[in-house]
Amino acid sequence: MAIENKVVYPLDEAVDFVVIGSGSAGGIIAKELSTNGFSVVVLEQGPFREAKDFTHDELDVNVDDSIGGGRAADNIQTFRDDESKVAKVKPGRNPARYYEGVGGASVHFTANFWRFREIDFKERSAVGSIEGTNFADWPITYGELEPYYTKVDWDIGVSGAPGPFDSPRSKPFPMPPIPIKSSGVLLKKGAEAIGLTPQAAPLAILSQPHNGRPGCINCGYCLGYGCEVGAKSSTLAAMIPHAIASGNCEIRAGCAVYKLETGADGKISEVQYLDSNGNQRSQKARAAVLSANGAETPRLLLLSESSRYPDGLANSSGFVGKNLMMNAHTNVQAVFEHQLNDYKGVQVTQIVHDHLYESDPTRGYYGGGGFTARPLMSATPIWYSLAGQRPDGPQWGAEFKDRLAHNFTRQMAVVASGTNLPLDRNNITIDPTHKDKYGRPSLRMTYREHQDDIANVAYMQGFAEQMMEAAGAVEQWSSPAKSGTGGGHLLGTCRMGDDPETSVVDRYHRSHDVSNLFICDGSSLVSSGRGQPTMTIMALAFRAAEHITAAANNNEI
Amino acid sequence: MKSKTLNRRHFMQGSGILASSSLLRLSVPAILAAAQTACSARDEDAAFVTLTASEAVELEAIAARILPTTDTPGAREAGVIYFMDNVLGEKFSEMLPSVRSSLAEFQEGIADRFEGALKFSDLSEADQDVWIGVNETMQFFSVAKTLTLWGFFAMSSYGGNKDNMAWDLIDFDGPGAAQPPFGYYDAQYMEEQSNGN
Numbered sequence: 001m002a003i004e005n006k007v008v009y010p011l012d013e014a015v016d017f018v019v020i021g022s023g024s025a026g027g028i029i030a031k032e033l034s035t036n037g038f039s040v041v042v043l044e045q046g047p048f049r050e051a052k053d054f055t056h057d058e059l060d061v062n063v064d065d066s067i068g069g070g071r072a073a074d075n076i077q078t079f080r081d082d083e084s085k086v087a088k089v090k091p092g093r094n095p096a097r098y099y100e101g102v103g104g105a106s107v108h109f110t111a112n113f114w115r116f117r118e119i120d121f122k123e124r125s126a127v128g129s130i131e132g133t134n135f136a137d138w139p140i141t142y143g144e145l146e147p148y149y150t151k152v153d154w155d156i157g158v159s160g161a162p163g164p165f166d167s168p169r170s171k172p173f174p175m176p177p178i179p180i181k182s183s184g185v186l187l188k189k190g191a192e193a194i195g196l197t198p199q200a201a202p203l204a205i206l207s208q209p210h211n212g213r214p215g216c217i218n219c220g221y222c223l224g225y226g227c228e229v230g231a232k233s234s235t236l237a238a239m240i241p242h243a244i245a246s247g248n249c250e251i252r253a254g255c256a257v258y259k260l261e262t263g264a265d266g267k268i269s270e271v272q273y274l275d276s277n278g279n280q281r282s283q284k285a286r287a288a289v290l291s292a293n294g295a296e297t298p299r300l301l302l303l304s305e306s307s308r309y310p311d312g313l314a315n316s317s318g319f320v321g322k323n324l325m326m327n328a329h330t331n332v333q334a335v336f337e338h339q340l341n342d343y344k345g346v347q348v349t350q351i352v353h354d355h356l357y358e359s360d361p362t363r364g365y366y367g368g369g370g371f372t373a374r375p376l377m378s379a380t381p382i383w384y385s386l387a388g389q390r391p392d393g394p395q396w397g398a399e400f401k402d403r404l405a406h407n408f409t410r411q412m413a414v415v416a417s418g419t420n421l422p423l424d425r426n427n428i429t430i431d432p433t434h435k436d437k438y439g440r441p442s443l444r445m446t447y448r449e450h451q452d453d454i455a456n457v458a459y460m461q462g463f464a465e466q467m468m469e470a471a472g473a474v475e476q477w478s479s480p481a482k483s484g485t486g487g488g489h490l491l492g493t494c495r496m497g498d499d500p501e502t503s504v505v506d507r508y509h510r511s512h513d514v515s516n517l518f519i520c521d522g523s524s525l526v527s528s529g530r531g532q533p534t535m536t537i538m539a540l541a542f543r544a545a546e547h548i549t550a551a552a553n554n555n556e557i
Numbered sequence: 558m559k560s561k562t563l564n565r566r567h568f569m570q571g572s573g574i575l576a577s578s579s580l581l582r583l584s585v586p587a588i589l590a591a592a593q594t595a596c597s598a599r600d601e602d603a604a605f606v607t608l609t610a611s612e613a614v615e616l617e618a619i620a621a622r623i624l625p626t627t628d629t630p631g632a633r634e635a636g637v638i639y640f641m642d643n644v645l646g647e648k649f650s651e652m653l654p655s656v657r658s659s660l661a662e663f664q665e666g667i668a669d670r671f672e673g674a675l676k677f678s679d680l681s682e683a684d685q686d687v688w689i690g691v692n693e694t695m696q697f698f699s700v701a702k703t704l705t706l707w708g709f710f711a712m713s714s715y716g717g718n719k720d721n722m723a724w725d726l727i728d729f730d731g732p733g734a735a736q737p738p739f740g741y742y743d744a745q746y747m748e749e750q751s752n753g754n
Binding site: 056057058059060063064073179180181182184185186217218219220221336338339340341342343344345381382384385386395396397398400401402404405408409 | 711724747
């Protein structure tokens with residue numbers, strides 16, 4: 001670790017805040033609180049890798065999942081699609097996927113940075129109730145979050161240009177969009193041909209130098225990889241250095257929290273963890289911020305059960321872990337006559353929202369979404385060869401090889417991503433049998449998307465096919481839309497709300513039950529948005545940090 | 558664009574024409590020498606660390622039907638077997654026992670169906686394809702295919718993808734900085750924009 005902590009806090013003296021998780025939310029909150037003068041310890045279960053530590057080694061990163069939590073066999077989670085079944089360990093990747101290390105998923109994400117729109121925050125009122133679901137309005141509006149979206153644009157670094165369907169913004173993008181790639185040109189052509197309006201993709205990747213960081217060099221290793229030059233706007237690149245420089249923030253990497261301990265007053269008193277040598281440690285704290293992601297945050301709360309909190313910490317509503325949403329999606333693969341070489345550069349340069357973003361009752365279901373054009377599987381050779389081939393085509397032999405050779409540079413994908421309805425049955429719980437690599441009871445995911453979620457992306461898939469046809473694809477294929485069995489968008493599992501009976505945190509991310517516990521990450525989201533949640537998670541984090549700071553300054557924690 | 562066509566040396570190694578000269582040089586048991594020279598793409602003198610010589614012969618023969626040598630290089634020329642030998646001993650060593658046992662299982666029945674043949678490598682290429690066709694849905698074939706593609710396309714430091722020939726085959730320039738336009742359609746678009754269209 002080349003970035004050395006400037007401060008080391010003793011375990012037995014309470015720091016102002018322990019922040020659990022250093023990702024999209026935790027990295028921002030740690031930076032904001034520490035630069036506001038509070039003493040902060042960040043506990044991050046993964047290692048502290050820096051830009052220089054990232055590689056383009058596909059076998060190591062993509063196959064072996066070396067920067068994620070590792071292969072399922074090494075770090076067990078379990079999955080089932082129905083609560084009546086016994087959850088099993090999936091072969092290959094775990095169901096809840098995230099980057100494990102300082103910066104969290106903002107290190108390996110694709111960096112699509114769509115703001116939610118005004119409708120996303122009040123859609124329940126607009127659409128009406130949906131039986132059997134926990135569909136609800138947010139306690140805050142787009143207008144309340146807008147200043148923080150703008151702060152993300154400028155402090156984190158977002159490239160883009162305003163689109164015709166975007167909600168209002170108070171300040172322009174800090175830098176222009178990344179230049180359009182061939183996949184973007186083809187999506188644009190196809191969309192315009194069928195009467196849809198495309199727009200430049202907002203991305204958390206710098207199109208030019210910004211805040212002392214360099215612009216993108218177009219190496220192409222964004223999806224699933226850490227950025228080797230720091231052009232991707234992770235909290236690792238944009239926030240953590242400032243947190244450390246404040247002299248108030250100690251980052252403890254390789255520290256896996258297993259329990260939030262409460263005192264006689266029912267408030268958090270200390271946070272227990274295994275350090276990088278496997279030793280049990282406990283850090284005393286005046287308050288805790290839990291930002292471990294939408295899967296690990298509810299798991300930690302459930303693991304922190306006690307006689308006082310028998311159903312898990314902060315869970316009087318019973319909503320901890322419930323309402324998991326991962327953004328339904330589907331994709332269409334298309335091959336063109338000429339070379340796109342779309343493996344170079346960022347994944348996405350053009351998107352389509354248009355009227356498909358909003359739900360329309362005439363379609364017969366609830367849901368909306370958006371499209372991205374990208375290489376997806378044809379970004380890297382191994383993934384392409386194993387997953388990027390048409391299922392009814394040759395799977396081995398000379399013709400298979402010839403297709404690999406010809407199509408790798410000519411293939412692209414249109415991804416349709418959309419809404420999920422929040423359901424009790426989709427949740428994170430504690431597996432009764434398995435343990436993870438740290439010895440903690442394993443995370444168990446139960447997930448089966450609502451029929452409307454599937455209907456929505458299936459409907460969108462038809463538009464994707466039309467766009468590729470209109471763009472001149474010589475060949476295209478897709479698989480029928482179906483429920484996801486895992487993903488990196490881990491949303492809704494500790495939702496915010498004004499009513500303690502139907503939400504876990506209040507509108508300022510404070511636990512309804514435990515007054516010195518704040519929870520902010522993907523778990524806070526009330527609705528799923530249309531497929532790109534991290535921009536909103538980061539905006540929520542800046543907003544949460546401002547309110548936590550004010551509360552601390554007023555002795556209200 | 559780089560040439561995708563095999564040079565003569567690669568082709569001859571792949572087809573085993575050099576085997577006899579290698580046999581004479583190697584002072585090891587004949588069966589091992591034969592195996593090694595059959596798998597001679599990477600380094601004629603390299604010994605296998607993890608796999609037995611006969612396992613290597615069979616695995617390479619299977620890999621060579623998944624990505625055959627044609628007028629362009631295949632698994633054999635790229636040294637996929639050296640990748641397998643490497644990762645089955647280290648990075649993915651937990652796969653070795655099942656690869657080993659299912660390789661044997663995959664070959665059960667060859668002797669009954671093909672007269673005079675005991676092993677997959679005894680078969681002609683046409684018969685090898687027939688046998689794969691019959692057993693395509695076996696878990697083993699899926700594992701063999703996965704290992705073959707990993708080995709073909711992974712960084713050459715893992716033992717396969719010799720001289721980046723797999724990347725050259727698909728016109729992948731490899732990791733590195735790039736400047737737009739990258740392809741035909743973005744170049745055309747940029748030109749149209751600069752012409753004011």
